Amino acid sequence: MTTNRKAAIIGGGVIGGGWAARFLLSGWDVAVYDPDPEAPRKVGEVLANARAALPALADVPMPAEGRLTFADSVHDAVEGAEYIQESVSERLDLKHRVYAQIQQSAPDALLGSSTSGFKPSELQQNAANPAAIFVAHPFNPVYLLPLAEVVPSPKNDPEAIEKAKEILREIGMFPLHVRKEIDAHIADRFLEAVWREALWLVKDGIATTEEIDEAIRMGFGLRWGQMGLFETYRVAGGEAGMKHFMAQFGPCLQWPWTKLTDVPEFNDELVDLIAGQSDAQSGHHSIRELERIRDRNLIGFLRVLKERNWGAGKVLLDHDERRRMGNIAHPTGSGAPMVLSHQQVLPGWIDYNGHMTESRYLFASSETCDAFLRHIGAGMDYVAGGHSYYTAESHILHAGEAKLGDRLTGSVQVLGADEKRLHLFIRIEREGMLVASVEQMLLHVDMKAGKSCPAASEVLARLMPIAEAHQALPRPETAGRHVGQRKS
The missing domain is CATH 3.10.129.10 (Hotdog Thioesterase)
Structure with missing residues (x-):
C-alpha cells in the first residue's frame, strides 16, 4: 500500500485553503492547523471551488485526492510533513512564534511562507533552523494560478531550495526563483505601483473603479496575460524591436504623467469613495459567486494558452506530461x-x-x-x-x-x-x-x-x-x- 506524501498548511484562510486544495488534488495528504473554529468551513468552500476548477485544466487523469485532516496543534500538523507552508497573517512577530512552534517538531522540514512583503532574512531571525525557511509567495487562487515566487536568503541551502522548487513543479506550479531579497518580491512591487496610480485616478475624479478595471481587462491586461510587459513592448517597437521602443517612449518617463512616488492620503474619505464605487460595480454578486466567475474565466483563458503551448499554458502542458508519464500502463x-x-x-x-x-x-x-x-x-x-x-x-x-x-x-x-x-x-x-x-x-x-x-x-x-x-x-x-x- 502506497503512503501519500504529506504537506502541512499552517493558516487556513483563502491562501492557506488554496495551498491545501492544490496539494490535495495533486495526491498529497494535507494537515491544516488554524485555531479559527470556522477554518474547516472556509477551507471546505475553497476546496469545493478547486474540485470544480483545477481538473478542467488537465488532459490526463488527476491523481487520487489525498486525505485532509484538521490538526489540533501545530505539532500534530507538521509531524511527518515533507513540506510545510505558512499562511498566517502578515505580522512578523506572529510568524516568528509560529516558526518556533513548527521547528520544535520539524526543525529540518522545508518551510515556505506565503508572505507578500517580508524578506526571508526577516522571517529567519532567531529561528532554530533559519536554513529551512524561505518565501514561497503564491497568487490567488492558488489552486489555479501557477506562479509561486521562491525567495531564499544567503542562509538557505541551494539544494533544499531546488527540492522545494521541484515539489512546487510536481503540484503544477511555476516556481520563479527571485535572485535577490527585496521587500514585496517582484510581482507585488509591480502591482503596488499600478494600485497607487489607480487610487490617484479615483481620488482625483478621473475614473471610477469600474472604468479602471475596464481599461485593464479590455486592453493591456489581455496582452499582459500572455506576453507580460517587456515582450508586449518589444512587439510595440515593431521590426526595430525593443531599442526602437525605448528610443521612442523612453523620454516620456521624465514627463510628469505619473504619481509613482507620491501616495494619496489614506483616510476615511478615500476608503469610502473606493468601497462605495466597488459596491456599485460588483455588489450584486456574492464573493463566492465572484470566485466561481473568476475561476471559469481563468480556465478558459488558461486552456487557450495551453492549446498554444504559451505562457502559463506551457506550465499546464508540462504538468500534464509529468502525470502522463506516471500513468503509463x-x-x-x-x-x-x-x-x-x-x-x-x-x-x-x-x-x-x-x-x-x-x-x-x-x-x-x-x-x-x-x-x-x-x-x-x-x-x-x-x-x-x-x-x-x-x-x-x-x-x-x-x-x-x-x-x-x-x-x-x-x-x-x-x-x-x-x-x-x-x-x-x-x-x-x-x-x-x-x-x-x-x-x-x-x-x-x-x-x-x-x-x-x-x-x-x-x-x-x-x-x-x-x-x-x-x-x-x-x-x-x-x-x-x-x-x-x-x-x-
Missing part, C-alpha cells in the same frame, strides 16, 4: 488482453446529460490504440520516418455510462494481423465493468506514397507473437457486430 503480457491505458473522466469530457460525451469514448479508445502502437514500435518516431497505421474502419458499442471523475482502463485484444492489416478489439472499462468497446481495422501505410505497404520487420517481430498468442483467447461476443444488430 504496463502491458500484462501477450497471452491476455493487454491493459495499456489509465484515464479519468475530466470536466471537459462531459455532455449536457452529465455523461462522458461521444467523442471522448473514441478519444479513450485512441489513447489505448496509440499505447499499443508504441508498444510494438510504431510510435511517433516511426511516424517521423514516414510510416504509420491508419484507421480504416471503426465500430463502437456503448455498454455503460461514464461520469465525471470515473477512472477508466483501456485494453487491447488483437483479433488478427498480417504484414499490412491490424484488427483490434479495444475495451474501455470502469472498475471491471465494460463501458464501451471499439473494434478497429488499421492499415499500414507509406505516408509519402499515400498507399498501404508492409510494416517494418521490427514492428512485425513485436506484433505477430502477440497476435498469435491472442488467437487462443475467447473471441469477444460483440466482435463483428453491425450497427443496429440486436443483442442475443
